[in-house]
Each structure stands twice: as structure tokens, then as C-alpha cells.
Amino acid sequence: MTEHQQQGDGGDITPEVLKRAMKAFKKRLKLTALDDDSNLGRGPFSSGPTGVFAIQPPSQFPREVWDELCRQGKLRDSGHGMYELAKGRNSLS
Secondary structure, eight states: HHEEEETTTOOOBHHHHHHHHHHHHHHHHHHHHHHHHTTTTOTTOOSSSOOOOOOOTTTTHHHHHHHHHHHHTSSEEEETTTTEEEOOOOOOO
């Protein structure tokens, strides 16, 4: 899907695209956290999950989508192209 197809007639991003982008972000965050937690190279005294908080968002959506989700308070820009879930939205399910 091209960037033009993802935007509505007024140049605004449609709620459907925002919903799909948020779902893709949460899925990537969850998979990244699971991948990080499954590493075998940890020290013997470390326990529990390390906690992945910020990730690079899926590239199938343009930056404007992520900026809009930040503006709506659903995501937070962590800098260097990384985003994290906003406070109070830390559920990955």
C-alpha cells in the first residue's frame, strides 16, 4: 500500500491506518521483548525480563503515521527513530 493510499482525501491519515499501525507496533514490540528475553548469554545472577521499552516502528507505515500516533498520545518518541508506548498503555496484548 502506498503512502497516498493510506491517507484520506483531506490528507489526514485514516483511523483504520492508525489502528493497523498501532497493532503492528505492539506486535513488533512484543516479539522484540520475547526475543530479548530468550537470550542464553545472560549472567547467572541476572533474572527476570530486562525490559524492551522502545523499538524502531515497522517500515510499512510512513513517519507521518507514527507522528500522528504520538500526537494522539498513544506512542512516545524516544529519539533516534525509536518509539515506545505512552504511559498507561504498556499492555502488549
